[in-house]
Amino acid sequence: MSWPQIRRRLTTDVRASAVWTGLITGAGALGLAVAGWPYLQPQTVSTHGRITTSIVFNREVSQIFQRKCFQCHTDGNVSMALTTYAEARPWAVAIKEEILEKKMPPWSAVTGYGHFSNDASLTAREISLIISWADGGAPSGVLLADEDKPAVIIPSLGGWEHGLPDAVVAVATAEKVAAESGDRVARVEVATGLTEAKWLRSLQLNFTDRRVVRYAAVYEARTGQWLGTWTPMHQVTAMPDEVGIALPAGGKVRVEIGYRGTFEEATGAGELGLYFSEKKPALVAAPLEISAAPVTVAAGTAGERVRTELTLKAAVSAAALWPALGDGATSVEVAAILPDGVVESMLWLKKYRADWPSAYVLKEALALPAGTRLTLTVYYDNPGTAPLRAQPSLAVTAFTPRPAASLAP
Ligand code: HEC
Known part of the structure; x- marks a missing residue:
């Protein structure tokens, strides 16, 4: 609205x-x-x-x-x-x-x-x-x-929720968000400036003008691995304790930012704060993504179903989910069909709002044995007059416990 x-x-x-x-x-x-x-x-x-x-x-x-x-x-x-x-x-x-x-x-x-x-x-x-x-x-x-005095504490709009990051990278410095402009997604690549490989344990974004930013997702540029998602509600993407993601020296991150204009032009710029573990984490997160083949939803169709699944070759624990569905998605289901046939429902977004995407951080990491089928089902409506292109995907923060031998110093 x-x-x-x-x-x-x-x-x-x-x-x-x-x-x-x-x-x-x-x-x-x-x-x-x-x-x-x-x-x-x-x-x-x-x-x-x-x-x-x-x-x-x-x-x-x-x-x-x-x-x-x-x-x-x-x-x-x-x-x-x-x-x-x-x-x-x-x-x-x-x-x-x-x-x-x-x-x-x-x-x-x-x-x-x-x-x-x-x-x-x-x-x-x-x-x-x-x-x-x-x-x-x-x-x-x-x-x-x-009546004009708040009885509660008003949170600050800027700054770092968990103290100063170990590295701060400027993002989207040239982005302008025009007055009254509608939803627009910008994708920018920025160098991390790391001179040696690091273990990422957490990240936060800090935008200059919060009026125009709805969400932002961060990926490792070369592998495409999802690193975290910022929303006004969850500025910090927490990874489970002892889990880290490897970031290479001299690497880049890709930041995807969802903007919507306000009544005047505003800057879309921000900062990305990265937090590292000093030591090698006990658990390493590896990229896991399900992606459907691109589909075209014809104009005037409702309830078009797109389903895709991935069979896990090795056991993993799933810690967080980031569904990226695009325009027209109305509902989403993520389930794990375990090798014994038990269906574990992981996420159901009944009235999905493409203008408010969010990551879903599991309260407890879910152990998925080898052979588990991870399924993603998305329904699309296209009330418009032009065909709609859709390619839903789901990124998962997944880690495998490292073998005990490699934990030794
Ligand atoms: C993630 C950000 C966010 C949170 C959290 C949020 N809102 Fe909103 N709300 C918005 C935005 C942005 C709009 C303007 C409409 C839009 O863009 O969806 C809005 C619009 C509204 C409106 C106006 C709808 C209209 O009549 O046009 C009301 C009322 C409202 N919010 C109440 C609440 C209440 C109460 C809460 C907490 C229980 C809440 N909101 C939490 C972002 C949020």
């Missing part, structure tokens, strides 16, 4: 809010409003009967938003700020709708199909608290004067 649409939605909501502000002023005059954590109380205006919940923004709701929304909804970020009551109140109706439709936060994995350490979805309790708040008149829990 574009900014103009958002603005429209806001304008309609603001009218409701004006009525609300009138009520609050009344409540304040009556001395009903109580300010300050931990003495927050919902403002009740019994004569109008509009506040019917004890859930308030500055106690329950802002805490949830801090965990699940501030990655994107703060000043200077990819969408409008929802950090204070004054900012959030006009959106109460829209917030309820987005949450009930499971559009926000944008996380498409269906609960129960794979367990992910980076699961960004709202819990059932979080959903019910937000809905009670919105349905019950969206009370603030603060005095009017404090």
